[in-house]
Every structure is written in structure tokens, then in C-alpha cells.
Amino acid sequence: MRFDDLDRCPFCGFGSFYEKQQVRGTITYRMNFTVEERYEADNTDMYNSLSSTNSGRAYCDDCNRYIGNYITGVIGKEAERVLKEKNNE
Numbered sequence: 001m002r003f004d005d006l007d008r009c010p011f012c013g014f015g016s017f018y019e020k021q022q023v024r025g026t027i028t029y030r031m032n033f034t035v036e037e038r039y040e041a042d043n044t045d046m047y048n049s050l051s052s053t054n055s056g057r058a059y060c061d062d063c064n065r066y067i068g069n070y071i072t073g074v075i076g077k078e079a080e081r082v083l084k085e086k087n088n089e
């Protein structure tokens with residue numbers, strides 16, 4: 001079984017996962033001169049200059065357990081064991 005075959009977390013059944021990304025760079029944060037407007041400047045693009053690296057390491061959005069790597073497609077050992085147990089039931 002490959003990561004692409006999964007449609008939910010093997011441990012708890014939750015439907016989404018997250019990856020921790022390493023981010024590097026410098027951001028520009030705009031401010032206005034008046035106190036009332038100081039935090040109302042448009043900063044919607046402030047993170048655009050950052051570069052990130054994708055590890056592919058997928059963790060469940062709910063139980064936070066390691067599921068596998070969505071880039072290489074390899075499922076984690078513990079997740080693999082749980083999937084085999086469920087198939088034998």
C-alpha cells in the first residue's frame with residue numbers, strides 16, 4: 001500500500017493531514033503613521049517572499065501521529081502495522 005491509496009488517517013480515521021515546513025526569508029511589514037491605522041495597512045503579501053521546503057512528512061490533523069511521506073509515497077511503519085491489523089479483522 002502506498003500513501004496515495006489512503007483516504008483517511010490509518011490511526012483515527014480523520015480526513016486531513018499536515019506537514020511541517022521549514023521557512024526562510026525576510027518579510028516586509030507595512031504600517032501607517034497614525035495610531036488608529038497602524039495595524040490596518042495591507043500586508044496580505046507579506047509572506048510571498050519566503051521560501052519553504054516540503055519534507056513530505058505527513059502528520060494527522062487530529063491525532064498528530066506520523067502517517068507517512070506523501071512525496072515518496074512510503075507509509076510509516078506504525079501506520080503500516082495498523083493497516084495490516086485492520087485488513088486481518
Ligand SMILES: [Zn+2]
Binds near residue numbers: 009011060
Ligand atoms: Zn489520526
